[in-house]
Amino acid sequence: MRPLRFVALGDSLTEGVGDPVGDRWRGWAALLARGLAPADAAVEFTNLAVSGAQTRDVLERQTPQALALRPDVVSVVIGVNDTLRRTFDIRSVAERLDTVYAAFRARDTLVMTACLPDPGSMLGLPGALARPLARRQRAVNTVVHALSERHGALHLHAAEEEWLTDRALWSADRLHPGERGHRRLALRFHALLAERGVATGAAPSAEPEVAGPTRAASLRWLATAGTAWVARRCTDLLPQLLTLAASEVRHRARGTSARLDLGAAHAVSVALAALSVTEQPDAA
Template sequence: MPGSTGGSVRFAALGDSLTEGVGDPAVDGEGWRGWAALLAESLSPPEVPVGFRNFAVSGAQTRDVWSSQTPQALAFEPDLVSVVVGVNDTLRCTFDIHRVTARLDRVYGAFAERGALLLTACLPDPGALLGLPGALARPLARRQRAVNTVVHALSERYGAVHLHAADGAWVADRAMWSADRLHPGEAGHRALAVRFHERLRLSGRELGPAPALTAERPPPSRTASLAWLATAGTGWVLRRCTDLLPQLAALAADEVRHGLRGTAGRLDLRAASAASAALASVGAVSGELKGAPAQVH
C-alpha cells in the first residue's frame, strides 16, 4: 500500500473515544493506545515506513470530525483514513440523522477526493452495552441502527473497507470490554485491529503481519465493572447524556405507549424511513433502501 511520500504509508485515525483508544492503556502508562495504533504497526512490510496520526478525541460527534479533525487530517495527507464515529451523536437531544448523514458524506468525500482509502465501521448501540432497561435502550438502538444504515450506504458509495462491529457475539463477550462496559478493553481493541487488518488484506493490500490477538492484561472482573458503574460510571453517563435525559424519558414513554397498543413497529419504520430520506438527500440511497417509505415526522 504505497503512499504519496517515497513509498511510505500515512494513516490518519478520526473519531471519538473508541479510536482514541480509551480502555486500552498505553504501554508506558501515559494515555491510551487503542486499535488504530495497533493496526498502524501492521499496515506495511517491515521495509516500508508508516506514519500514523490519531486525531480522535473522546466525546467527539460527527460535527467535530467534520469541522476540526478533518482539516487537520487532510493537512497530514494520509493514504489511509479511518472514520469511526456516531455513537455520541445518538446520546444527544440534538440527534438528527439528516445532519449526521450530511457530515459523514462530506468527511468521506473529502478524503476520497484526495485518493485516500477509507476505513469505516458500524457499531453496537450504547443502550445494549450499558444494559439499560428495554424502554430506554430501544430508542438508542433505533438511533444507532439509523447511523449504521447511513455508514453502510456511504461506505459503499466511497469504496471504503467496512467492518461490521455491531454483531451480537462481539457485544455479548464481556472479555472484550473494559470496566465501563462502553469501551473495548485491550482484548477488544486487539480484536478490532485484527479484524480491520483482515478486511484490508482481503481487499488486496500489501500488509505486514497481523497484530497480536492475545491481550497482555486480563479483562476486568465483574466486580470491577460493577464498581465502575457505581462510582465513576454514573458520572460519566450523566456528563454524556445530561441534555438527552429529559428527551430519553419522553422517548421511553412513547415506547411504552406503542408497546401497549401493539404499534411498536411504527417507531422502527419511522427511523428507517428517516435514514432512507437522509441518504436520498445526499444522493446515496442504496438499492435495498430505494423502496423504503418516505420519512415520517
C-alpha cells in the same frame, strides 16, 4: 519512497479508551498501524480522535487536520455520541459523513468505516430506554453502510451479537473495548486491508498483554466513575430520552411499536435521498 500514512478520526473508541499503556491510551488504530507495513518499513500514524467527538467535530475539526497530512489510509469511526444528544438528527449525520468521505476520496485516500453496537444494549439499560438508542444507532449504521458503498470505503461490520455477549472483549466501563476488544478490531481491519493489498505487515496479536478487568472492577466502575459518566452524557439527553421511553411504553401497550421503527427507517431513506438529489447537478 515515503512511508505509508495512516490517520485515525473519531471519538473515544478510536482514541483508544479501554486499552491503557502507561499513562496514555493505545487502542485498535495504533495496533493496526504496526501491521500496515513490514517491520523494516516505516508507517506514519496520527490519531486525531478525541473522546466525546460527534460527526460535527470530525467534519469541522479533524478532517481539515487529516487532509493536511495527505494520508494514504484514513479511518472514520464515529456516530455513537451523536445518538446520545437531544440534537440527534439522522439527516445532519448523513450530510456530514457524506462530506467527510467525499473529501478523502477526492484525494484518493482509502477510507475505513465501521458500524457499531448501540450504547443502550452495552450498558444494559431497561428496554424502554434502550430501544430508542438502539433505533438511533441502527439509523447511523444504515447510513454508514450506504455511504461506505457509495464512496468505495472499506467497511467493518462490528455491530454483531458477539460484542454484546463476550464480556471478555470489553473494559470495566462496558462501553469501550478492553485490550482484547481493541486487538479484535485491529485484527479484523487488518484482514480487510490485507485483502486489498494495503496491509503488508504482520497482523496484530490477538492475545492481550495484561489481564482484563474482573467483575469486581466492573462493578466498582459502575458504582463510581460509571455513574458520573452517565450523568455527563445524559445532561441534555435524559429529558428527551425519558420522553422517548414514554412513547415506547405507549406504543407497546397499543401494539403499534412497529410505527416507531417505520418512522426511523423513513427518516433514513429521506436523509439518503436528499444526498442523491444534492449530487444530481454534479453528475449531470
